[in-house]
Every structure is written in C-alpha cells, then in structure tokens.
Amino acid sequence: MKVWIDQDLCTGDGLCEEICPDVFTLQDDGIAYVKQDGIVCDNPGGSAQKAQVPAGLEDAVKEASGECPGECIFVEFD
Ligand code: SF4
Incomplete structure (x- = not known):
C-alpha cells in the first residue's frame, strides 16, 4: 500500500500526524508530508513522492x- 498527500489542499491541522506519526509529519511550512523509512518526502512531495506504508500501519x-x-x-493499493 502506498500513500501520498496533495499539499495544495492540506489545511495544516495536523490530524494525520496525530493519527499516524510514523507516516505523516507536519513540516516548517505548516503543511503535512508523508515519510518513508523516517525520511520526509517533501522534495517535491505530492504524487511524485508516494510512501510505502509499513506493515501494521495500513x-x-x-x-x-x-x-x-x-x-x-x-x-493506493499495490
Ligand atoms: S494536516 Fe494532514 S489531515 Fe490535515 S489536511 Fe493536511 S494532510 Fe489532511
């Protein structure tokens, strides 16, 4: 399973990070990004950087x- 965020639509409320901090993180720009293996997918983010969801966090x-x-x-499902 993969996951990505459309940063253009993100409100920056941080709900995703509260629910699943291993996969979602708010950055200094006040917007949420996905993480994979602890690395923030913020360059450029969006659909260009889909994170593989670790087992158990689906x-x-x-x-x-x-x-x-x-x-x-x-x-997105594999
Ligand atoms: S912070 Fe997370 S939950 Fe809130 S709008 Fe952005 S992506 Fe969605």
Whole structure:
C-alpha cells in the first residue's frame, strides 16, 4: 500500500500526524508530508513522492485518509 498527500489542499491541522506519526509529519511550512523509512518526502512531495506504508500501519493510514479535512490523503493499493 502506498500513500501520498496533495499539499495544495492540506489545511495544516495536523490530524494525520496525530493519527499516524510514523507516516505523516507536519513540516516548517505548516503543511503535512508523508515519510518513508523516517525520511520526509517533501522534495517535491505530492504524487511524485508516494510512501510505502509499513506493515501494521495500513488501518491507521486509511483512518487518517478518511478523517483528513482537506480530503488530500490518497491511498493506493499495490
Ligand atoms: S489531515 Fe489532511 S489536511 Fe490535515 S494536516 Fe494532514 S494532510 Fe493536511
């Protein structure tokens, strides 16, 4: 499973990071990005940088996607 964020739509509320901090992180620009293996996918982010979701975190990522007020967390299944 992969996940990415459309930063253009992110409100910066941080809900995703609260739900699943291993995958989502708010950065200094006040916007959320995905992480893979602890590395922030912020260059350039968006659909160009999809993070592989670690085993066991799929449900949390799906929850974050469902709760995201910007509707900007996109999950893709392998
Ligand atoms: S939950 Fe959605 S809108 Fe909120 S910070 Fe995360 S990606 Fe952005």
